[in-house]
Amino acid sequence: MRAARLTPIARTGAALLTAALFGLAPAAPALADDSPSPSPSASASAGPPTEAGTDFRTATAVQQGERATADASTGDYLYWAFPGDTGQDITVKATVTFPSTSVTHAASTWQIDVYDGLRRHQPCRYGMASRQADPGATSVELSCTLRTVTSYADTWSNDPLRGAYYLRLTATDIAQTDLGLPVQAAVEATASDAGGSAAADGSVTPLVPRESASVVPSGGWSSTWWSARWLWSAGGAALAALAGIGGYALTRGRGRPRGIPREV
Template sequence: MRPARLRLLTASAVLAAAFLGPAAAPGTALADTPAPAASAGSDGEPPAPTEAGTSFRTATAVRPGQQATAQASTGDYLYWQFPADTGDRATVRATVELPDTSARSAAATWRIDVYDGLRRRQACRYGSDRATLAAAATSVQLTCHLRTVRGWAEPWSNDPLPGAYYVRVTAVDLGASDSGLPFRAALDVSLDDAGSAADTDGRLAAPLVQGSAATVEPEDGWSSGWWSARWLWTAAGAALAALAGIWGYTLTRGGGRPAGVPGPAPGHRP
């Protein structure tokens, strides 16, 4: 092939690629790009659990803000766990639904219990942690507002400490003939920040989390253990004390003589 013809064919190929390239590229990209995988949720977090554990060791982890659900039979114990850090005020709500009312012979009492990382039962500040479901009723709600989690406390105080918290929902005072009936439970946990009023001087070396259980952590991680708003108050107090000392010094040196007080007479020597 002659050099002139070869150069002509090469130039034609380059022009064809220049015109056809932009049109063909989108089709190629769509064909080679895989479809995005379905996410767990709109915010990227894992979905809420749909089952519960049957003991402390098998408690299902739930994040604050999620609504966990579970199917069980009356007489079973349902266990969940959630993390609570220093300064958190947790509110635990549970709803129990029994679809079949004709199978129940009498009323039943349902109860929600919350335990800390040492498995000490924590008292509710207020709320209905125990409620009776009438034989003709289909649902009952339980609520427990916990005390503020402290960064450190004496062992005998039973104060809530940072770490894992376990929720147990079960029926008590249940008739023998009503045991084993199916029910559905829903649980949600919310956390409120108590602010600097709950700060203490001491801190735990580590949160109370059982090593064998998979506990979710707070979104921002566990508190570092050394910082609190008390540092701000201490710094502000030190600054005010320094300013007061400077002001007092200027008064004693005569630079801040109060108004209306005459100064020494001219030519007078003390």
């Protein structure tokens, strides 16, 4: 039995679809982000911050991966601000160290809270955001991993949107005799890529309040019109078209057998 041959149109269509399918992968990185990278700021070249703000408006800007430090006293509210971009799983860590001259007389509870650009409190997906320090402890460590940052969310939801994020560190329960004792705080925000499964249709402008205008990723905000969903959708459509062409070529028949006259 002779194998079914593709018609010229079918061969051309198959070639074009195959080229489109295999040509999508190299082009994807170039489309990921076409926004220009901002020039390094003077604060970035000076090294990580060594102080913290006292409220949202005075929060100290810090980049992801920077370990910011601050000298403070028990009872202070410490604020930092960092950028969170689309598709990131952000983890915030904080360490409070009690110097040898700062011996607590009673147990104290320390806590970190994270807020988005709209100052909505964001819950931790996992981690230890609140922890008790026993009397005489030398340090206490806290951590909080947020839900995946999205580029778009319904107005009724509390989903974390891209933009500025605020980290607040404070002691929520402390004895009066321990108020004002010196402490040293260190915080760091890191992020990992959640992948194409977290992509969402639609986008909003990064939520960066006026007082936090310096909270911008070192490489600029990512583009939101392109996501891995485009690649998977286009690849699936191309494979479906190729399967359709192949099925048609195999089932359309071999044509009129030789020797059979045409009907008059």
